Amino acid sequence: MRGALNLLLVVLLALNLRPILTSIGPLLEPMRQSTGLGYQQAALLTALPVLCMGLVPLLQPWLRRWLSEHGGMLAGLAAIALACLWRLQLDSAWALIVSAVVAGLGVAVVQGMMPGLVNRWFPGRLAATMGLYSAALMSGGGLAAVLGPSITAYFGHWQFGLGLWALPALLAIVAWTVLRPRQDTPALAGGGGGHWFGNRRAWLLALYFGLINGGYTSMVAWLPAYHLEHGGTAQGGGELVGLMTIFQVCGALGLPLLLRRLVDRRPGLWLALLIQLAGFLGLLLAPASAMGLWVALIGLGLGACFSLSLTLTLEHLRTPGEAGSLAAFVQGVGFIVTGIVPYITGWLRDASGDFQASWTLLTCTVLAMLLVTVRFAPKGYARAIAREGRVAEAVLN
Incomplete structure (x- = not known):
């Protein structure tokens, strides 16, 4: 029974971590018309929350001194709910950007x-x-992208397409308060943080995580706009993000399950990256002929990459405290990188006049990560962490 309740909490919490990002793209045009939001400012609505997702985990070794896991979870969910409720009445570009920061801090x-x-x-x-x-994380994002235009059409205001996602956050607050385990609740982020700044393997994992997932933030930010440029609609753009999400969920669940007997995560990561590569090459070479197929391939690869790269990080250490601390560092640095990527791809769109340069950059990134994956042999996990940790300690002393 306890295990089932814990699984339910994992799902409810995860559902709240992406609507603040994915609800933006399908509603971008009415938002721009109403507020005068430019493409560079629109990029901030995705980039700033993701940067928050990077900076806050890096501060967790200090935050945990005064904030418990219970208090941190409630504060984070409350920030998401508050930002979404605020968006119900926003009418300016800068207020939208500030709400994105508030929500991003909560998600972080x-x-x-x-x-x-x-x-x-x-x-x-x-x-x-x-x-x-x-x-579950990706499903929440997909629901926000697909339902956002319909909610907007029903209520007549784009603010409702952004703001109603306060409801699942409020539900998660109630569920966490009532259902969470009462025993063995640690301080925020668990034990052992902070020392990863001097560890080369931790930095490699962080940069890998950031770049391997950079395609997700770029697709969420620009896929609806790309679809509009090819004669589509806002609803169609949201449905494309929804299609990508369906295949992300399949990738996140299916590939780890298919390869569950393998201790080595590299075959799964190579396969996921190759699937992504096929999708991005399709967008580059034949976007109009099968856009749905290319988006589905990208989603399948992205979903598997996110799940497998986090699992890869956690498996580098044996104790939950240290593994959680390493994961916080990897997500911290990684999400900073992931947040920068859509800003760069948006700048390339403005500079070149179309998205081909953006997709080229993401294709090159996938190719580079295929090569980096060679480094992550399971037998070398402990040795790499210990050796590089000793090197860093010697330098610091």
């Missing part, structure tokens, strides 16, 4: 705790549970 606190929490609750089913967490 919740998301930073999730890998350590999953590792502590489900140590024997880590890959499968991380897959479920990733699938």
Whole structure:
């Protein structure tokens, strides 16, 4: 019974971590017409929350001194709910941007705790549970993208398409308060943080996580606009993000399950990256002929990459406290990188006049990550962390 309640909490918490990002793209045109929002400012609505998702986990070694896991989870969910409620009445570009920062801070606190929490609750089913967490996270994003235009049409204002996502956040607050385990609740982020700044393997994992997931933030930010440029509609753009999300969920759940007997995560990561590569090459070479297929391939690869890259990080260390601390660092640096990517791809769109340069950059990134994946042999996990940690300690002393 306790395990089922914990799984339910994982799902409810994860559902709240992406609507603040994915609800923007399908409603971008009415938002721009109403507020005068430019493409560079629109990029901030995605980039700033993701940067928050990076900066806050890096501060967790200090935050945990005064903020418990329970208090941090409630504060994070409350910030998401507050930002969404605020968006119900916004009418200016800068207010939208500030609401994105508030929501991003809330997501950052919740998301930073999730890998350590999953590792502590489900140590024997880590890959499968991380897959479920990733699938729920992506499902929340897909629902926001698909339903946002319909909600806007029903209420007559785009603010409702952004603001109604306060409801699942409020539900998660109630569920966490009532259903959370009462025993063995650690301080925020678990034990052992902070020392990863001097560890080269931690930096490699962080940059890998950031770049391997940079395609997601770029697709969420620009896929609806790209669809409009090819004669589509706002509803169609949201449905494309929804299609991508369906295949992300399939990738996050299916590939880890298919390869569950493998200790080595590299075959799964190589396969996921190759699937992404096929999708981006399709957008580059034949976008009009099968856009749905290319988007589905990109989603399938992105979903598997997110789940497997987090599992790869957690498996580098044996204790939940240290593994959670490493995951917080990896997500911290990684999401900063991930947040910068859509800003760069948006700048390339403005500079070149279309999205081909943006897709070219993402294709090159996938190719580079295919090569980096060679470094992550399971037998070298402990040795790489210990050796590079000793090197860093010697330098610091």
